[in-house]
Amino acid sequence: ARLTPEAYDSLAAAGRKHGLTLMGHVPASLDLAHVLAAGQRTIEHLDGYAESAQSEGSPFAGNVDLTDEAEAWQHVDEVKLADLAQRTREADAWNCPTLVVHLKWVQGEAAEALLADPRMRFVSPQTRAAWSPKSPWNYLSRLPPERAAHARESVARRMRAVLILHEAGARI
Numbered sequence: 001a002r003l004t005p006e007a008y009d010s011l012a013a014a015g016r017k018h019g020l021t022l023m024g025h026v027p028a029s030l031d032l033a034h035v036l037a038a039g040q041r042t043i044e045h046l047d048g049y050a051e052s053a054q055s056e057g058s059p060f061a062g063n064v065d066l067t068d069e070a071e072a073w074q075h076v077d078e079v080k081l082a083d084l085a086q087r088t089r090e091a092d093a094w095n096c097p098t099l100v101v102h103l104k105w106v107q108g109e110a111a112e113a114l115l116a117d118p119r120m121r122f123v124s125p126q127t128r129a130a131w132s133p134k135s136p137w138n139y140l141s142r143l144p145p146e147r148a149a150h151a152r153e154s155v156a157r158r159m160r161a162v163l164i165l166h167e168a169g170a171r172i
Contacts, residue, residue, distance in 0.1 A: 002027065002028060002029075003027040003029060003030075004027075004029055005030055005034070008029070008030060008034075008035075008038070009038065012038040012039060015039075022035075022038065022041060023042040024044055025043075025044045026043060026044075026047035026048035028065060030048075031048055031051065032047070032048030032049060032051070032084060036088060036091040037091075040091075041094060042093065042094045042095070042096060043094070044096050044098065045096070045098045046095060046098075046162075049084055050064055050069050050073045051064035051069070051072065052080070053076045053078075053080035053081040054072065054075055054077065054080075055075050055076065055077040055080075056077070058072070059075070060075055061075075069154075070102065070151040070153070071154070073154040073157040073158060074154070074157065076157060076161070078164065081161055081164050082164055082168065085161075085165045085167070085168035085170050086168050086170075088165060088168070089165075089168050089169045089170040089171075092171070093171070094171040095162070095171065097158060097161075099159060099162070102151040102154055102155050103152055103155055105143075105148040105151040105152055106140070106148065106152075107133065107140055107143070107148055108133060111132075111138075111140065112133060114131075115128060115132060
């Protein structure tokens with residue numbers, strides 16, 4: 001995700017030359033239009049859509065990053081989003097929305113309860129340990145509570161984006 005535009009374009013060119021598929025996140029240094037034009041075949045977590053579809057006057061217009069993306073979803077212009085969905089379909093790119101992740105941005109007792117869920121038996125012990133609120137690797141424990149709340153609140157807007165992508169015929 002920290003690739004320079006030059007490094008990304010070199011990877012895209014090498015992939016085309018060797019018949020390899022370019023897949024993954026939208027690098028922070030690029031926008032969604034760039035990666036679609038480069039032939040990227042998958043977009044992870046709806047990367048780039050919130051940034052590229054900001055409404056006029058949005059406090060995030062032209063400046064969305066990982067730290068404020070969840071809040072930026074509240075300022076998405078659906079007309080712009082529909083245009084991006086059409087361009088995604090035309091580029092024959094897939095999206096892996098990963099919606100459930102943002103619902104699980106919980107802290108403290110809510111995180112402990114989530115880890116106690118019987119379905120967690122399907123998650124590796126190493127991953128569960130990293131997700132523990134007591135783990136030094138658990139970045140959610142260090143987040144301001146409002147940021148975790150914004151992530152959960154953004155899910156409804158992200159779901160709307162998935163519907164718009166689907167209605168445009170883009171692949172999910």
